[in-house]
Amino acid sequence: MTDFSYTLLIPLIPLLVFIFTGLFGMKWKPIVSGLIGTVGLAISFMLSLLAGYQYFFASATESFHSIIPFNWLWLSLSDSLQIQMGVLLDPISVMMLVVVTTISFMTHIYSLGYMKGEKGFARFYAFLSLFTFSMLGLVMATNIFQMFIFYELVGACSFLLIGFYYQKPSAVAAAKKAFIVTRFADLGFLIGVLILSFYTGTFDFEKLTQPGSTIFTHVAGLSFMGISALSWAMGLIFAGAAGKSAMFPFHIWLPDAMEGPTPVSALIHAATMVVAGVFTVARLFPIYHFYTPDVLIFIGYVGGFTSLFAAIIAITQFDIKRVLAYSTLSQIGYMMVGLGVSGYGGEAGLGYMAAMFHLFTHAMFKGLLFLAAGAIIHAVHSNYMKDMGGLRKHLPITHITFLAASLAISGIPPFAGFFSKDEILAAAFHSNKLLFYTEYITAGITSFYIFRLYFNIFWGKNTQYKHKPREAPLNMTIPLIFLALASTFGGFIPFHNLIAPDMKPFATHTDLLIVLPSVFIGLLGIAGAWILYKKENDIPEKITVWMGGLYTVTYRKFYIDEIYMFVTKKIIFNRIARPVAWFDRHIVDGFMMGIGAVTVMVSRKIKGLQTGELQQYAFVYVAGVILFVLTFLYYLG
C-alpha cells in the first residue's frame, strides 16, 4: 500500500499561504503575495497530480478502496458522539483534488495578470488561498460534520470574494445575496445532518455509505408528514447542496455573484464551489440510492428543470459573464440529472460516473470560458456584448481557446464535453425518458447560446474601438492555453475505469443511437447561432419582436428575483418583521427606557442636596439632631 500521508500537505499549504499573506501581505509589495500564493498552489497542484497518479494508476487492482491517511479526534462530545478531522481519499475525492488544485493554480497564475495594479491585490490572494484550503478540506472530509464546517468556510470565502470590490454597492448587494441564500440552504443541510446522525449515531462517511449496513434499520419506521425521517434528512441535505450548487429555486445568487472579479467567477462560481453540491450528493450516493430512491429521482428532476430553465434564460442575456453563469447552472443541472438517474454497481452506475466525469470536464471548459471572458473584458473594458464584435483579429489566443471551450460545452466530438455529456444522456436514456428529452433539448439550447456568445464577441459587427484591444499578457494566456488543452483532450481520460459508485470499475460502450442525435442537436444549435449572429443582421431583432412577452419574461429571468423580493419584502418584512420590530422598539425598549428616564428625573431633582459645602452639611446635621432631640423629648418626656 502506498503511503499517502503527504496528501495532508495539499490543503495545509494554501492555509499557511493564507496565514502569511493575510498577516503580512499589506507590508510586502503586492507581487510578493501573488508569487507566494502561486508557488504554494503549484506545490499543492504537483502533490495532487502525484496523489492522483498513485491512487488511480500505480496500483493495478480491480477496484479502489477508501484510504484514510489521517483522522484526528477533534471533538469528543461523548463516547458515542465524536467528531474527527481527517483526510479521506477515494476516487471522487482524489479527482476533486486534481480539479480544485488545477483550476485554482490556473486562476492564481491568471490573476497575476488580471488583477495587476488592483487595490487589495494581497487581500485577493489571501482570500484565494483560504478558499482553496476550504475547498480541499471539503472534498477530503472524512465525516459529514467536517464537510459542513468546510461548506460554511467556502461560503464565507465566496462572500468575501464576490464583495471584493466592496466600494461598489452592487458587489456588496451581490455578496450579501449569495451569503444569505446559501446560508439559508445550509440551514437545511445542518438539520439534515443532525437528523441523519441522530438516528444513525455516526458522522463518518465510511459507516454511512457502507452498502447493507445495519445503522439504518431503526430509522425505517419513522415518518413525519407522510415522508420517512430518512427521506427528510436526505432531502434537507440536498437542499443544502442545491443552495451551494445554485439549483432552482436557490439559483438566484449565482448570476449576481458575477459582480466579483472574473478569476473568482472562474474558480468559485464555475469550477469548484458550485459543484460542491454535486459532490455532496455523490458522496452520500449509496444512502440516496438504497434508502431514499424517491429523493434521488427528485434530485434528478430538480437538476433537469434547472438545466432547461437556465439554458433558456442564457439565450436572452447580454452580459457575457451572466450568460456563462446561467450556463453553469444548466451544466450543474446536467450533473444532478446524471446522479438522479444512476444506479449502483456495474453498468447501472453509468450516471454517477458520467456526473463526475462531467464535473471534471465542466470545470476545465467553464473555467476556461470564464478566464477567456476575463481576458475579453480586460481588453474591451466592458461586460456587454454590444461593446464587442470582430475581436478575433485582436485577440487570437483568446479566440482559439474560447472556441475550444465552446465546442467542448456544445458536445462536439472529440472535445471533452462530448464524452461526459453523452454519457449523462445515455444514462438518462436507459432509466428516465422524460429527463432524457429535457437534457436532449437543453443540449441544443446550450450550443445555441454559447455560439451566440462566441459569434457576438469574435465575429458579428465590426465595432470601432477607442483603444485598440490588445491580447492579454503571457501570464493570462498560459492558463487559457493549458485549460484549452484540457478541454480538448480531457475527454480521453478513461473515467469509467476510475470512478464508480461502488468503486469497482466497469466497461462502457458507445451507443451510436444516442451519440449521433446528440451531436446532431449540438451542430443544429451552432448552425442556428451561425445564421443569426455570424454577420450583423436584423433577424434576432425580428425574432425578439415576434416573441414579444415571452422574450421579456425570459429576459427578466422568469421574474424569480421579483418573486423572492415580494416574498421577503412584502410578506416576511411587512407582515412579520415589522410588527415584531414595533413590539421590540415600543414595548421592550420602552420599558427599559422608562426605567432609565425615571432614574434620570429623580436624580435631577435630588442632586441639589450634594453641594460639597461643609457648612451646609453641618447645618443639616445639627438641625437633624435638634429635631430628633425635640421629638424624643416630646414623646418620652
Place this chain on the structure above:
Amino acid sequence: MIQGLSIYHFLVVSTLMFFIGVAGFIIRQNLITILLSVELILNSVVINFLVFNRFLYPDQLQGHFFSLFIIGIAAAEASVAIALIINIYRRIHNINADNVNEMKF
C-alpha cells in the same frame, strides 16, 4: 460652692456658648471665625465638665483633668488649623470658606 449661683446658671452659659458656636460654624464664611466658633464649642464642653464635677462629685478630679486635656488638644488643633489657614491664604489670597473648593472636583 459659689454663693448665689446654682448649677443651672453655669449650664445656661455653657449651652448658650455651645449654640453660639454651632451657629457661628454654620453661618460664618471666614475661616478664622469658624475656628473661633469651634473653640467656643470646645470651651462650652469644658465648662460642662467642670460644673458637673464640681456640683455632683466634688471629691473627685476626673472632670478637671479632662478639661486640661481638652484645652491642650484645642491648642494643638488651633495651631494646625491656623497653619492650614495661612497656607490657604498664601495660595488663594483669601480665607473665605466658599472659595476653598479646589479639591472638591
